[in-house]
Amino acid sequence: MNTLMNIDPWSFLDDLLGAPSRTFRAVRARAAGRFPPVNVLLDDNAIVIDLELPGKTAKDVDLTLEAQAVVIADRPTETADAETGKVTTARPAWSRRLELPFRVDADKANAKFTNGILRIELPKADAPGVRRISIAG
Amino acid sequence: MNVEEKFTVPAATLVEKPEEYTLTVELPGIGKEDAELHMDGRTLTLKTHAKYQNPAGFRVVAAEFERSNYAMSVDLPEMADPSALSAKLENGILTVSVKKRPETQAKKIEIL
Numbered sequence: 377m378n379t380l381m382n383i384d385p386w387s388f389l390d391d392l393l394g395a396p397s398r399t400f401r402a403v404r405a406r407a408a409g410r411f412p413p414v415n416v417l418l419d420d421n422a423i424v425i426d427l428e429l430p431g432k433t434a435k436d437v438d439l440t441l442e443a444q445a446v447v448i449a450d451r452p453t454e455t456a457d458a459e460t461g462k463v464t465t466a467r468p469a470w471s472r473r474l475e476l477p478f479r480v481d482a483d484k485a486n487a488k489f490t491n492g493i494l495r496i497e498l499p500k501a502d503a504p505g506v507r508r509i510s511i512a513g
Numbered sequence: 514m515n516v517e518e519k520f521t522v523p524a525a526t527l528v529e530k531p532e533e534y535t536l537t538v539e540l541p542g543i544g545k546e547d548a549e550l551h552m553d554g555r556t557l558t559l560k561t562h563a564k565y566q567n568p569a570g571f572r573v574v575a576a577e578f579e580r581s582n583y584a585m586s587v588d589l590p591e592m593a594d595p596s597a598l599s600a601k602l603e604n605g606i607l608t609v610s611v612k613k614r615p616e617t618q619a620k621k622i623e624i625l
Contacts, residue, residue, distance in 0.1 A: 413577035419570050428578045430541040430605035492541040492605020 411470050422499045423476060430492035437494060438468070441482050446496065447473045520584035527587065532618070534593055534611045541605040542580055548602055550609070552595050557609065558586040592617040
């Protein structure tokens, strides 16, 4: 029986675009509720990001720090073909990029899972990234 | 002081297996010491008492989920044996296994 419950409203996007696109995959993930919700807390010296990921542990999540953004993504699973031994990597089910309001100190960044909640602590970088250059001559 | 508590009903799944039922409940942010399970007849009741507070001095700039406490109750199926129950809470996922009563198990009948 084809009820409203089992129709995927986003399936037409795949047909439309020929191949599943990265952008629309994220849209679909969010629509299906598979995107982990996030809480962001801020003070003058640090930013704290909490992600709700019940059942997940450190080995399930990839964290990348960019100059002024953080990317949190599901770790792609690698499966080896039993016959050929060829390793295929599935695409991450979701990824989220959060822009940060200031440059952070990557060396002091800290991330920890507690009871299915991932907390990322990013302290503000001491040096603002602005340097005075003396002019020779 | 009697402060009114606020509870959320967690996402839960009850699966029937040949010999047992498995109840899986999502309890992000809840540790073993914060959760309480009660069995009354065939009714299983869950309540959590976590005391989460945002770090002092921080302001909230995005809030997509709530750090709330959870409460739910579920009537176990007739075939479940409430005395053969085990529960574990790991990484924010509570798993409760309840064995079926032995007399409800399928039996093969010999044809003479």
